[in-house]
Amino acid sequence: MTIDPSGRDAESYRDRLGLRGDVVRFEEGSLPVFAIGDELVLKLFPPEYHGEVPTEVAVMEALHGKLPVPTPRLHATGLLDDWAYVLMSRLRGEEPEVPDVEVSARVGEMLRALHAVEPPATLGPGDWAAFVAGQRKGCVEQQRKRGLGERWLERIPGFLDGVDLGAERPVLLHTEVMSAHLLRRNGKLSGLFDFEPAMRGAFEYEFVSVGIFVTKGDRECWKALVDAYGRVPEPRRVMAYALLHVYSNMPWYMREMPEGDSFDELAARWFGA
Structure with a gap:
């Protein structure tokens, strides 16, 4: 198992990169991320996550200056021992409280601009239909491992059979637009970050996390969100992608979201206006 770098390790990396400033680790996140002084952020990737660096870098470069919400600017990338790193500009603000109508509208505007940006060539999957088919094949077992009850598990194939997930023009997807990856300052959204899970695919997939x-x-x-986005996603398609999402956890969703007696009812309550 790779050892997670300590603050002392990060200070050593700071010095080797010729940087100055206090090193402070951000508490949240699955990967170690450190503020370096007031202006920079150092994100570290252990060897098993090196493959995510090209996505993080490509999307960061593609989006900078293209959205109504600030995104980090890439400063450098490389290797420090067996850790890959991405050095980027620091965004300012606090995680927004949600749900909130104004935040939702601003997120809708942001997604409209995000999905208008040409997806970088490095993004996968190369074949969205094949990706969906693969997710569908493993969907019931994934939700069973999450703890979904048999009554719901046996309904999944029938629900997915009844939803047309036909071809859509692939767009650039963040895939995890949530309050934890947003910042708000002085009443406005002041940041969107964390791009290593980005993909190219159907726009409705984005609305699962949102x-x-x-x-x-x-x-x-x-x-407010879909009005600002300018297009209303079909609730049953979003519900299907909620089941098929790479990180789908339906039992957790059901605990946190409004209740329903069927996937159709959940679709209407979660993703319907």
């Missing part, structure tokens, strides 16, 4: 972690089943917030 509906669960930003609007949270609040219909007024959802309406």
Whole structure:
């Protein structure tokens, strides 16, 4: 198992990169991330995550200056011992409280601009239909491992059979737009970050995390979001992608979101205006 770098390790990396400033680790996140002084952030990737660096870098470069919300600017990338690193500009603000109508509207505007940016060539999957088919094949078992009850598990194939997930023009997807990856300052969204999970695919896939972690089943917030986005995603398609999402955890969703007696009912309550 790779050892997680300590603050002392990060100070050594700071010195080797010729940087100055106090080193402070951000508490949240699955990867070690450190503020270096007031202006920079150092994100570290252990060897098993080196493959995520090209995605992080490509999306960061593609989005900088293209959204109505600031994103980090790339400063450098490389290797420090067996850790890959990405050095970027630091964003300022606090995690927004959600659900909130104004935040939802600003997220909708941001997604409209995000999905208009040409996806970098490095992004996968190369074949969205094949990706969806693979996720569908393992969907029931994934949700079983998450702890979903048999009554719901046996409904998954029938629900997915009844949803047309036909071809959509692939767009650049962040895939995890949630309050934890957003910043707000002086009443405005002041940052979007964390791009290593980005993909190219159907736009409705994006609305899974947005509906669960930003609007949270609040219909007024959802309406503000889709109005600002300029297109209303079909609720059953978003529900299907909620089941098929790489990080889907349906039992957790059901604990946190409004209740329903079927996937159709959940689709309407979670992703319907």
